[in-house]
Amino acid sequence: xxxxxxxxxxxxxxxxxxxxxxxxxxxxxxxxxxxxxxxxxxxxxxxxxxxxxxxxxxxxxxxxxxxxxxxxxxxxxxxxxxxxxxxxxxxxxxxxxxxxxxxxxxxxxxxxx
Amino acid sequence: xxxxxxxxxxxxxxxxxxxxxxxxxxxxxxxxxxxxxxxxxxxxxxxxxxxxxxxxxxxxxxxxxxxxxxxxxxxxxxxxxxxxxxxxxxxxxxxxxxxxxxxxxxxxxxxxx
Amino acid sequence: xxxxxxxxxxxxxxxxxxxxxxxxxxxxxxxxxxxxxxxxxxxxxxxxxxxxxxxxxxxxxxxxxxxxxxxxxxxxxxxxxxxxxxxxxxxxxxxxxxxxxxxxxxxxxxxxx
Ligand SMILES: Nc1ncnc2c1ncn2[C@@H]1O[C@H](COP(=O)(O)OP(=O)(O)OP(=O)(O)O)[C@@H](O)[C@H]1O
Ligand SMILES: Nc1ncnc2c1ncn2[C@@H]1O[C@H](COP(=O)(O)OP(=O)(O)OP(=O)(O)O)[C@@H](O)[C@H]1O
Ligand SMILES: Nc1ncnc2c1ncn2[C@@H]1O[C@H](COP(=O)(O)OP(=O)(O)OP(=O)(O)O)[C@@H](O)[C@H]1O
Ligand SMILES: [Mg+2]
Ligand SMILES: [Mg+2]
Ligand SMILES: [Mg+2]
Numbered sequence: 036x037x038x039x040x041x042x043x044x045x046x047x048x049x050x051x052x053x054x055x056x057x058x059x060x061x062x063x064x065x066x067x068x069x070x071x072x073x074x075x076x077x078x079x080x081x082x083x084x085x086x087x088x089x090x091x092x093x094x095x096x097x098x099x100x101x102x103x104x105x106x107x108x109x110x111x112x113x114x115x116x117x118x119x120x121x122x123x124x125x126x127x128x129x130x131x132x133x134x135x136x137x138x139x140x141x142x143x144x145x146x147x148x
Numbered sequence: 149x150x151x152x153x154x155x156x157x158x159x160x161x162x163x164x165x166x167x168x169x170x171x172x173x174x175x176x177x178x179x180x181x182x183x184x185x186x187x188x189x190x191x192x193x194x195x196x197x198x199x200x201x202x203x204x205x206x207x208x209x210x211x212x213x214x215x216x217x218x219x220x221x222x223x224x225x226x227x228x229x230x231x232x233x234x235x236x237x238x239x240x241x242x243x244x245x246x247x248x249x250x251x252x253x254x255x256x257x258x259x260x261x
Numbered sequence: 262x263x264x265x266x267x268x269x270x271x272x273x274x275x276x277x278x279x280x281x282x283x284x285x286x287x288x289x290x291x292x293x294x295x296x297x298x299x300x301x302x303x304x305x306x307x308x309x310x311x312x313x314x315x316x317x318x319x320x321x322x323x324x325x326x327x328x329x330x331x332x333x334x335x336x337x338x339x340x341x342x343x344x345x346x347x348x349x350x351x352x353x354x355x356x357x358x359x360x361x362x363x364x365x366x367x368x369x370x371x372x373x374x
Contacts, residue, residue: 038246042251043178062300063297063300064298065269065295066295066296069178069179071176071179074176091179096180100354110247114251114254118252118254120252121252124252125251126249128245128249129246130244130246131357132355132356133356134354135354136340138268139350139351151359182291182293183292183293184289184291185290187288223360226364227362230364237363238365239363241263241359241360241361242360244357
């Protein structure tokens with residue numbers, strides 16, 4: 036069985052998170068550009084050295100499908116790697132996955148990872 | 149326990165939906181630019197005053213992680229706020245979430261929201 | 262009951278996948294631009310005729326909410342349509358959906374699809 040781990044983090048932390056995932060032996064991931072806000076509605080967050088005026092602050096979303104067993108360590112590793120201690124560091128959530136397939140081969144389940 | 153509510157809506161409705169979510173006390177959300185089509189394959193949808201020629205119509209995806217208890221009200225509020233009564237108004241779906249973490253503090257579960 | 266099928270595929274395969282889904286009677290879908298890598302870390306993938314130097318290769322993410330019964334056929338159809346036999350063909354995963362709503366009408370469940 037597998038899980039989908041989704042993290043929304045500060046863009047400049049992508050390389051650190053990627054390195055942490057590689058250390059854990061994660062074999063694949065998907066990223067996309069998103070925008071968002073948390074409890075402070077983005078108002079007080081600093082982005083590229085300037086206080087960000089609008090509600091929505093640019094973030095990167097990382098999605099990783101992993102085995103059930105690996106999910107907790109993955110969440111911990113992302114949390115550590117993405118942390119600056121400042122507001123807006125991000126959010127990580129885990130969703131159950133029914134099935135996963137590698138398109139090239141048709142392999143399924145953990146063989147597809 | 150928490151849920152992930154995902155809504156794909158008309159771009160000009162984002163502010164209305166955001167206001168509706170703030171009224172419900174939602175503390176955070178993530179948006180991204182997507183494209184899509186529903187039953188009419190996009191052909192007959194109007195975007196920025198002109199009939200849209202291609203299949204894929206620009207939409208905004210909103211993702212919100214909330215408590216189980218809040219999820220139904222959230223879906224109702226998004227649906228009301230995003231509704232114009234015209235085709236292409238959008239789709240909302242809810243997915244179970246196993247766990248959620250605030251990156252800055254490591255807080256988990258509903259404390260992380 | 263419904264499922265969310267997510268596929269991350271090669272961009273030039275979007276039309277083939279779309280056609281395959283239409284053949285299955287799928288009524289709606291959402292796509293977005295993402296980047297990612299799998300087992301080869303992207304290094305050896307070819308994109309637009311040139312070997313791609315960076316880790317992250319552009320991909321398209323397709324999301325489709327469908328009935329439980331349709332999900333398996335959908336995954337098979339996407340897999341077949343997106344397959345080139347070369348590395349980087351993509352990944353498909355399926356997540357359970359608690360509920361889905363059509364924004365225009367408020368319809369729920371399979372009526373909302
Ligand atoms: N409940 C939520 N649902 C979906 N996305 C969220 C949620 N909360 C935050 N996010 C996303 O995560 C990003 C970072 O959130 P953020 O770290 O500011 O959360 P926070 O709860 O305000 O924590 P902090 O107090 O440390 O800032 C936001 O810009 C948004 O994209
Ligand atoms: N089954 C689906 N799976 C994933 N995304 C969908 C699905 N159906 C629609 N969407 C997304 O929602 C957007 C809006 O869909 P739309 O409101 O046109 O749905 P519809 O079922 O055709 O309803 P209506 O008849 O009111 O137009 C689409 O552009 C697409 O991005
Ligand atoms: N475990 C994963 N979690 C999330 N996304 C993934 C994962 N693995 C791959 N992806 C996404 O799918 C895309 C294609 O992956 P890819 O087809 O290279 O997988 P692979 O396992 O390396 O298979 P192959 O050996 O056929 O290349 C990646 O660019 C990435 O966006
Ligand atoms: Mg915040
Ligand atoms: Mg429609
Ligand atoms: Mg690969």
